[in-house]
Amino acid sequence: MLLKYISINEINFSSSWENGLVKIKAMSSFEKYFTIFWLLGPFIYLIERDPADLWLTSIGVIFLLRCIKKKDWDWTSQIWFKSALVLWLFGLFSALTSMDPLFTFQQGFVWIRFPIYVAAAQVWLGQDRDIRILMLLTMLIGILLMCGILIAETLMEPKPRLSWPYNDLVPGSYIAKFSLPLFCVLIAMAVSSKSKAGLFCYIVGLLSIGVCALTGERTNFLILACGSVLAGLVWKPKLKLYLALILVQLLTVISVFLVRPDLGYNFTNAFVKQIPIMNTDTGYWGAWRGGIQQGLMTPIKGIGPSGTRNTCSYLDSSHTSWLPGENNCANHPHNFYIQLFAEVGIIGLILGSIMFISIAVSCFKIRKTNFNCPMASTAFIIPFGLFFPIQQFGSFYGQWGNLFTWFAIALALSQYQGWRKPKNTLN
Numbered sequence: 001m002l003l004k005y006i007s008i009n010e011i012n013f014s015s016s017w018e019n020g021l022v023k024i025k026a027m028s029s030f031e032k033y034f035t036i037f038w039l040l041g042p043f044i045y046l047i048e049r050d051p052a053d054l055w056l057t058s059i060g061v062i063f064l065l066r067c068i069k070k071k072d073w074d075w076t077s078q079i080w081f082k083s084a085l086v087l088w089l090f091g092l093f094s095a096l097t098s099m100d101p102l103f104t105f106q107q108g109f110v111w112i113r114f115p116i117y118v119a120a121a122q123v124w125l126g127q128d129r130d131i132r133i134l135m136l137l138t139m140l141i142g143i144l145l146m147c148g149i150l151i152a153e154t155l156m157e158p159k160p161r162l163s164w165p166y167n168d169l170v171p172g173s174y175i176a177k178f179s180l181p182l183f184c185v186l187i188a189m190a191v192s193s194k195s196k197a198g199l200f201c202y203i204v205g206l207l208s209i210g211v212c213a214l215t216g217e218r219t220n221f222l223i224l225a226c227g228s229v230l231a232g233l234v235w236k237p238k239l240k241l242y243l244a245l246i247l248v249q250l251l252t253v254i255s256v257f258l259v260r261p262d263l264g265y266n267f268t269n270a271f272v273k274q275i276p277i278m279n280t281d282t283g284y285w286g287a288w289r290g291g292i293q294q295g296l297m298t299p300i301k302g303i304g305p306s307g308t309r310n311t312c313s314y315l316d317s318s319h320t321s322w323l324p325g326e327n328n329c330a331n332h333p334h335n336f337y338i339q340l341f342a343e344v345g346i347i348g349l350i351l352g353s354i355m356f357i358s359i360a361v362s363c364f365k366i367r368k369t370n371f372n373c374p375m376a377s378t379a380f381i382i383p384f385g386l387f388f389p390i391q392q393f394g395s396f397y398g399q400w401g402n403l404f405t406w407f408a409i410a411l412a413l414s415q416y417q418g419w420r421k422p423k424n425t426l427n
Contacts, residue, residue: 016133042142063120104304126414172217286328295341302345382412
């Protein structure tokens with residue numbers, strides 16, 4: 001079988017395929033249906049945001065009903081979920097006391113579906129290692145399909161930003177955020193040994209980097225570039241293979257930029273000129289500035305989830321003249337931490353930060369106990385990369401960005417099962 005040629009001792013896709021299918025067949029009809037439904041996620045995400053949202057939300061709802069039936073709530077004791085739950089409740093309080101309670105309450109209320117989906121993947125659907133490897137295989141097919149779609153778009157409609165298959169400028173998020181757990185595993189495998197599997201991982205990793213550059217999405221490209229550097233270091237790297245990977249990645253990106261000078265300028269000169277902290281006369285800094293000013297207006301509780309889009313245009317920037325530049329009133333501040341400060345205040349910012357940190361710590365813990373598994377060893381890179389503070393983000397309460405981000409977080413966190421209480425046994 002082809003899977004044997006892309007397998008190594010530490011992560012054997014061939015045996016996990018066989019074992020995973022046996023385990024699925026042995027499940028009850030209910031468990032079997034939803035496990036298969038979960039594994040179809042990477043293909044559903046290729047369609048559009050609403051089918052992906054329906055997929056994620058339905059899994060979360062069924063998971064809660066399952067927990068009610070089984071009276072299984074031990075997973076709620078995890079710090080990351082406790083902080084997410086309190087953040088959600090505080091956001092609802094902030095919404096009800098805001099200037100636009102109906103809109104902000106609606107925006108804040110539906111956000112909880114993302115942490116619940118993460119719990120469903122960790123506690124239920126992704127708790128078995130072979131099933132998680134099956135998910136990596138479906139993600140592999142998905143990322144190859146996406147790369148093929150975007151290469152076709154480049155050949156047929158070359159432009160600075162790609163949009164297929166969504167008709168929206170976000171396909172790079174599928175490669176860089178949604179597929180980050182798979183990408184980190186592939187890079188770790190690529191630099192661990194000289195083998196057919198390593199060569200295959202090299203090719204897919206380079207393809208992902210190159211196509212992500214073609215999309216014109218700089219933040220997503222940086223997530224992959226930095227993720228590859230870190231993933232190659234943290235799991236059994238061979239120095240020559242690691243250095244060769246970095247060199248070939250550089251050559252791949254340079255080749256893309258030579259063929260497409262517009263992309264080269266966008267990722268170099270234009271990028272440096274638009275870094276918010278270094279350039280306070282740009283729209284990116286303006287979005288951050290508007291969020292900071294709104295947070296300073298109501299520093300304790302904020303102005304309500306997603307409220308920044310409605311109140312920013314009414315701000316008088318002279319009230320914060322000590323902040324350089326001018327406000328740019330976009331739909332959100334384009335930074336999770338600034339948005340939390342603006343919309344749920346300093347309390348929400350603290351709760352959100354605790355949630356981010358606890359997720360990263362949980363993912364790092366499994367590295368110590370299961371270092372031989374590249375999925376476990378690289379899991380901490382996912383929250384570290386996706387929640388790194390100084391970067392451009394989508395809306396914390398939005399749809400598309402959260403769908404990509406929390407899918408990856410769920411798969412990373414599913415490696416950690418240390419929250420489970422030991423079962424009582426007879427002496």
